[in-house]
Amino acid sequence: MRAPRVAIIGAGPAGIYAADILTKEHESATVDIFDRLPAPYGLVRYGVAPDHPRIKEIVKALRRVLSGDRIRFIGNVDYGTDVDLERLQQHYDAVIFSTGASSDRPLEIPGIDLPGSYGAADFVSWYDGHPDAPRDWPLTAKSVAVIGAGNVALDVARMLAKPADEQLTTEIPDNVYQGLSLNEATDVHVFARRGPAQLKFTPMEFRELSHSPSVDVIVEPEGFEIDEAGQAAISASKSTKLVVNTLLKYLDTEPTGAPHRIHIHLCQAPVEVLGEDAVTGLRTERTEFVGDGNVRGTGETIDWDVQAVYRAVGYYSSPLQNLPFDDARGVVPNEAGRVLDQSGEPIAATYVTGWIKRGPVGLIGHTKSDASETIRCLLEDLPSLVAPAVDDEDALLRHLLDSGVDVTLWDDWERLDAQEIALGAGAGRERVKIVSREDMIAAGRAHAEQVAS
Incomplete structure (x- = not known):
């Protein structure tokens, strides 16, 4: 039985839970989690009010998952611009979308x-x-x-x-x-x-x-x-x-x-x-x-x-390139996490989890059950999935770097994280966020040469 490689689009709680469950359920599975931002954690970092640090404690658990040997964080990569579904399917056995709802x-x-x-x-x-x-x-x-x-x-x-x-x-x-x-x-x-x-x-x-x-x-x-x-x-x-x-x-x-x-x-x-x-x-x-x-x-x-x-009547997910979208519900049509095409048939090797799957309801922890259901479907489908055309696990990363994408990896995030904590220490606080994308990338720079080599 081959070791499956899975791409997850969205490094918020939903995507991280899916990666955690998959790597626990399948001893040889590896996961690359892509996010359009240079930093992970999605809703926890950018959706929880700053005066609620208790909720942000969830980052500790998410961090333990992302630092695992078989999970790789690849940030500052915009799905639909820097990479599309067709290319992802060339490099991975399956793709899971966990892009949440930010509008x-x-x-x-x-x-x-x-x-x-x-x-x-x-x-x-x-x-x-x-x-x-x-x-x-x-x-x-x-x-x-x-x-x-x-x-x-x-x-x-x-x-x-x-x-x-x-x-x-x-x-x-x-x-x-x-x-x-x-x-x-x-x-x-x-x-x-x-x-x-x-x-x-x-x-x-x-x-x-x-x-x-x-x-x-x-x-x-x-x-x-x-x-x-x-x-x-x-x-x-x-x-x-x-x-x-x-x-x-x-x-x-x-x-x-x-x-x-x-x-x-x-x-x-x-x-x-x-x-x-x-x-x-x-x-x-x-x-x-x-x-x-x-x-x-x-x-x-x-x-x-x-x-x-200010209207606070609910969040709404954004449509994703090359995927169907239910405008009324604001979700990608799916059955138990398997993405469905316009005729209601499953699209091979393509899945969703979190708010893009079920809508923006429930607390952060509720996405765990979503992820469990989606991963169960993926593992059931695994024997019938077509192996990716490209066997080199670093090929897509090199392609992104060669295309001029300012990719950020886990080590970059750790340097950015350390810099924010240092800024906070200087002000008597736990951290002070770095805001601009350019400054975030600069704080975690110094990996590209190592990857390219």
Whole structure:
């Protein structure tokens, strides 16, 4: 039985879990994990708020996987530009796509494209120091609306409400600190379309919303309704019960007079972003329950005086070159991880895992079950897969280097990682992120000659 070589596109948790499971399940399998960024870890590095270092602890486990002998990280390689599916199939027995979801799901309401209306994913990329994000962010609005009832909405609200100096214990780069220090927001309004039992916050993240002494969390009593379906959800889920209990505590707590406030509005559905040349307000419609946990509009609207709107209604995956794509669901069509063509037949040796497989739902750890299912299918298919035409495991890497791609390898990442930690030590922090792609590559340079030889 031959030793399979597998390419994984995307070095976030989903791709790393897939590599880990494959190399554990097959004792001779080897994996090359490609990523379009010079650094690994995907969502953990560029999607988790910097003031949540506890979540970033997952990097320790991911690092152990990537440092394994049969797994190779190949960064700064853009699928569709630097390499395509046909070339990958010439070098590998199978290809797994784990590209995640990094764009914002659209919100189709009038005015959503006005200046001052932003997608949460773009804002997250900015404050997380993503190399492709702008270096500056406009933070002149005093009153801000955040549309959404999940953890990303909480992150956006918290980052807009907390003073910049409270972020100086985190890994934020200097440009983000400078931007946040100019933030004029005093009131952040979070709007949820349904009620307390339907909020998608995780309990710990929701409790942490009030940990800043500079921020009051104010739950508006209007819309605080729990129908029979909501009560059943509370009884069935400890997490839902904890979120509702936290909500009740906020509701019963008197504001301290802190200089910044986060307002939680329930049963308010956005219907229009107001303004002509820029955002001047948000119009919401009061909703009511219909008996099964869903809501309908009542026709009663409220106009909120805000100067910026952030939509945090979900992430959306990007289509991939030479692969089918379900625009409605934002996923690559698949069955248990096997990619399906337009007729519903599996495409040989081509797989997906993570959010590009099932949509952007669930926590980071949930991608493990996705990866297990996909790898199980790959191993079942392995006897029927055609061996790659090119037997040299370094041939594709040499081709990329010869084509002028500034490839980064694991050793480069370790040097970049060490440099960020050193920058943090100088500022009394765990690390300070290096932001630009060029600076990231420069910090880890000095491998190309060794590979080429």
